[in-house]
């Protein structure tokens with residue numbers, strides 16, 4: 739598994755070797771040993787799966803506040819998505835910056851999003867499916883979100899945005915005095 743850094747510390751792209759033959763393809767999705775430099779002493783405690791129907795749909799931008807802050811490892815199992823991480827860490831040199839990566843069933847890439855970053859994605863092909871590996875349990879009281887279209891972030895979305903949940907439509911805009919998340 740090849741680990742590629744991004745401009746945001748802790749946001750990395752894991753590229754897995756894909757073994758293809760006449761039957762199809764095989765690739766490793768997760769390996770505690772190969773990802774030790776990324777995962778450290780964290781444990782995967784919850785694995786989620788989403789299926790999104792419509793091209794252009796956006797889910798996010800979500801994160802959990804400490805002490806339930808989590809690392810997420812995101813892999814596309816079907817279709818293609820524009821996966822986005824936003825740095826909300828108070829002490830980060832890339833505070834409020836974002837990184838996006840195209841994840842697809844075909845490219846086998848996984849995006850790792852560390853604690854203190856928000857996560858969201860846009861579906862680039864209908865009927866896309868994502869797998870999420872989490873290092874903290876879902877804690878509704880600690881989970882919140884920021885707007886996918888917050889002008890302070892200016893996230894680029896490849897397609898016209900569609901199909902937002904009622905909750906994702908109502909996230910608050912980042913205020914000028916927002917100093918970030920302290921982990």
Ligand SMILES: Cc1cn([C@H]2C[C@H](O)[C@@H](COP(=O)(O)OP(=O)(O)O[C@H]3O[C@H](C)C(=O)[C@H](O)[C@H]3O)O2)c(=O)[nH]c1=O
Pocket residue numbers: 786788797798799800857858859870876903
């Ligand atoms: C995360 C989670 C959610 N839920 C329930 C809560 C809602 O009733 C329902 C859907 O949750 P939500 O609308 O928050 O799901 P998405 O908007 O698809 O959020 C997902 O996509 C964005 C991009 C993410 O980063 C989140 O981690 C991921 O949950 O599942 C659970 O029961 N357990 C869970 O672990």
